[in-house]
Amino acid sequence: MWQLFQFPLCPFSRKVRLLLGEKGVGYDLVRESPWERRDEFLDMNPAGRTPVMVDDKGTVLIDSWAICEFFEETVNKAPMINGTAINRAEIRRLVAWFDEQFFADVVAPLMHERMKKRLIDRLSPDARVLREAMKLALNHLDYTDYLLDHRNWLGGATMSLADLTAAAHISVADYLGGIDWRGHEQTKRWYSGLKSRPSFRPLLSERMEVISPPQHYDKVDF
Amino acid sequence: MWQLFQFPLCPFSRKVRLLLGEKGVGYDLVRESPWERRDEFLDMNPAGRTPVMVDDKGTVLIDSWAICEFFEETVNKAPMINGTAINRAEIRRLVAWFDEQFFADVVAPLMHERMKKRLIDRLSPDARVLREAMKLALNHLDYTDYLLDHRNWLGGATMSLADLTAAAHISVADYLGGIDWRGHEQTKRWYSGLKSRPSFRPLLSERMEVISPPQHYDKVDF
Ligand SMILES: N[C@@H](CCC(=O)N[C@@H](CS)C(=O)NCC(=O)O)C(=O)O
Ligand SMILES: N[C@@H](CCC(=O)N[C@@H](CS)C(=O)NCC(=O)O)C(=O)O
Numbered sequence: 001m002w003q004l005f006q007f008p009l010c011p012f013s014r015k016v017r018l019l020l021g022e023k024g025v026g027y028d029l030v031r032e033s034p035w036e037r038r039d040e041f042l043d044m045n046p047a048g049r050t051p052v053m054v055d056d057k058g059t060v061l062i063d064s065w066a067i068c069e070f071f072e073e074t075v076n077k078a079p080m081i082n083g084t085a086i087n088r089a090e091i092r093r094l095v096a097w098f099d100e101q102f103f104a105d106v107v108a109p110l111m112h113e114r115m116k117k118r119l120i121d122r123l124s125p126d127a128r129v130l131r132e133a134m135k136l137a138l139n140h141l142d143y144t145d146y147l148l149d150h151r152n153w154l155g156g157a158t159m160s161l162a163d164l165t166a167a168a169h170i171s172v173a174d175y176l177g178g179i180d181w182r183g184h185e186q187t188k189r190w191y192s193g194l195k196s197r198p199s200f201r202p203l204l205s206e207r208m209e210v211i212s213p214p215q216h217y218d219k220v221d222f
Numbered sequence: 223m224w225q226l227f228q229f230p231l232c233p234f235s236r237k238v239r240l241l242l243g244e245k246g247v248g249y250d251l252v253r254e255s256p257w258e259r260r261d262e263f264l265d266m267n268p269a270g271r272t273p274v275m276v277d278d279k280g281t282v283l284i285d286s287w288a289i290c291e292f293f294e295e296t297v298n299k300a301p302m303i304n305g306t307a308i309n310r311a312e313i314r315r316l317v318a319w320f321d322e323q324f325f326a327d328v329v330a331p332l333m334h335e336r337m338k339k340r341l342i343d344r345l346s347p348d349a350r351v352l353r354e355a356m357k358l359a360l361n362h363l364d365y366t367d368y369l370l371d372h373r374n375w376l377g378g379a380t381m382s383l384a385d386l387t388a389a390a391h392i393s394v395a396d397y398l399g400g401i402d403w404r405g406h407e408q409t410k411r412w413y414s415g416l417k418s419r420p421s422f423r424p425l426l427s428e429r430m431e432v433i434s435p436p437q438h439y440d441k442v443d444f
Contacts, residue, residue, distance in 0.1 A: 046365065047323055059308055065287065066314035073307045085295050086281055092288035101269055143268065 005032040005041065005052040008208045009115060009175060011107055012064035012099070013051035014168035019068050019161065021199025022078040027053070035120060064099070068161055080161040091155040094162035098169045105136040107169050110176040118210060134178050141184040148186040167194045171203065175213040181222065188222075196220045224249040227263065227274040229256075230430045231337060231397060233329055234286035234321070235273040236390035241290050241383065243421025244300040249275070257342060286321070290383055302383040313377035316384035320391045327358040329391050332398040340432060356400050363406040370408040389416045393425065397435040403444065410444075418442045 004020075004027045006013030020027055032041055034050050045052045045062045053061040061067045072081050081088050110133050113125035144166065147154050155162030170191060173179050181188050194200055195218075204218040216222035226242075226249045228235030242249055254263055256272050267274045267284045275283040283289045294303050303310050332355050335347035366388065369376050377384030392413060395401050403410050416422055417440075426440040438444035 047319060061308075061311050062315045063318040065318055066311045069314060070307050070311045073310065085292050086283075088295065089283050089288045089292045092291060093284045096285040096287055097269060 001056065002027040003030050003054045004028070005030045005044075005054070006050045007031060007033055008206045009111065009172050009211075010034075010050045011103065011169045011172045012049075014171060014203055015099075015161075015165045016051050016053070016064050016067050017203060018164040018168060018199050019071060019080055021197075021202075022080065022164070023071055023075045024077055025071060025075060035116065065095070068095075072161075080159070080164065082158060082160060083156060087156050091160045091162045094155050095165045098162075098165045102140050102166070102169045106133050106140065106173050106178060109133040110173055110178045114176045115208065115211060130178070133173075134180065137173055137178055138180065138184075141179075141187050144190070145184055145186045148190055153190075163190075163194060167191060167200070171200075175208070175217055176211070177214050181216075192220055192222070223278065225252050225276045226250070227252045227254040227266075227276070228272045229253060230428045231333065231394050231433075232256075232272045233325065233391045233394045234271075236393060236425055237321075237383075237387045238273050238275070238286050238289050239425060240386040240390060240421050241293060241302055243424075244302065244386070244419075245293055245297045246299055247293060247297060257338065287317070290317075294383075302381070302386065304380060304382060305378060309378050313382045313384045316377050317387045320384075320387045324362050324388070324391045328355050328362065328395050328400060331355040332395055332400045336398045337430065337433060352400070355395075356402065359395060359400055360402065360406075363401070363409050366412070367406055367408040370412050375412075385412075385416060389413060389422070393422075397430070397439055398433070399436050403438075414442055414444070 002020075002025065004013065004016065006017075006029065032038070032050050032052070034041070034048055037048055041052075042048050044054070044060055047062065049063075051064055051067060053067055061070055069081070072079065081091050083091075109129050113129050113133075117123040117125060144154060151157065153159050153163050154166055170179065195204065207213070224242075224247065226235065226238065228239075228251065239249075254260070254272050254274070256263070256270055259270055263274075264270050266276070266282055269284065271285075273286055273289060275289055283292055291303070294301065303313050305313075331351050335351050335355075339345040339347060366376060373379065375381050375385050376388055392401065417426065429435075
């Protein structure tokens with residue numbers, strides 16, 4: 001059985017969990033708070049980051065990109081990087097877009113202000129930084145609206161790792177109160193569809209200590 | 223024929239160029255300075271980042287990860303993400319390590335202080351930031367020394383995308399005077415081997431306007 005080292009609001013771990021859920025791969029969750037820089041965790045992953053996966057034979061998989069490609073290569077069920085080489089490049093472009101741009105613009109500042117400051121230093125968030133992250137989130141939702149005007153799913157005609165990655169990041173931003181859903185109907189409809197998937201339900205029911213999500217967070221109709 | 227939009231010191235474009243060189247894929251270089259945020263470039267890549275590749279049929283490939291996987295999938299020659307699924311995960315872990323950790327710790331601050339400040343604002347670099355980047359570079363070279371004590375190449379028994387990615391980032395840091403080679407014999411020997419490859423020679427002979435590399439930069443013996 002695989003073990004997944006993560007914490008409830010790590011978007012990269014959420015991406016991996018959605019993929020494993022779709023593929024029907026079982027795993028146990030192990031709680032890891034990377035900011036504590038535990039020696040045993042650093043021995044396993046010198047980068048000190050979640051997600052990390054370990055199996056009974058001692059195989060260690062590190063980095064959500066490497067982990068997702070690994071399961072895509074080894075589990076045939078529910079291919080999530082699918083289609084022609086050009087389709088696959090488009091899926092990976094969007095995965096990188098959410099992991100880098102959306103994460104840096106929206107998720108990282110929200111996590112810093114609303115989670116790390118609270119948990120580690122017991123400080124209150126900086127309202128200016130929060131406002132800026134929420135404003136950038138709206139630009140990103142304009143872009144997903146635009147993509148969904150032209151395609152059924154973000155990466156093309158079928159559900160892919162692009163959708164799972166986007167949903168992972170958006171769900172963390174939404175938990176932290178960073179998403180204003182008004183006026184983004186296409187993205188809202190798409191996200192509602194993802195929220196109702198069995199792979200997403202366990203994620204939506206988990207809570208991070210001390211921090212509560214807004215009312216609508218785990219509702220399929222919101 | 224492919225066109226590659228890039229500038230001489232973009233490490234992600236260098237990674238792609240090394241891969242294309244090893245695989246024998248031809249391409250023309252198109253100079254793009256992403257900080258100018260050219261409208262036509264933003265229309266092609268809304269992320270506004272290099273590298274981007276375009277072919278005669280209008281195919282657009284964006285993001286070095288997506289581009290490398292594309293050519294790995296479509297060109298059999300010189301496989302660079304090779305071996306078992308576990309080997310491939312290890313290669314991808316190290317690619318992510320250099321693209322994220324080494325880039326953020328070393329290359330990004332060097333590029334900012336020594337290139338962008340100079341080109342864009344005509345300011346001088348901040349010595350404190352440079353010192354910190356150079357110090358972190360040494361920690362990274364300790365890690366590559368450690369890996370090369372146990373393996374022939376960074377990612378395992380054969381040359382892989384991990385080596386090309388590491389060499390791409392290290393070469394930009396070296397151009398910008400950020401690498402102190404003393405005391406890192408394993409990494410130096412490995413890097414000297416890469417420098418002598420035909421895929422690397424054109425890169426080493428290019429210059430970025432205004433900024434000159436140190437004497438040893440393009441020498442195989444250094
Ligand atoms: N590229 C990595 C990024 C992982 C990452 O940034 N994880 C965060 C948690 S969401 C982390 O562990 N940060 C701690 C640190 O950077 O020290 C991946 O895709 O797995
Ligand atoms: N994940 C991207 C990163 C590309 C990237 O950061 N490129 C830099 C140049 S080295 C860039 O275009 N920066 C301009 C910007 O971020 O606005 C890749 O691997 O291609």
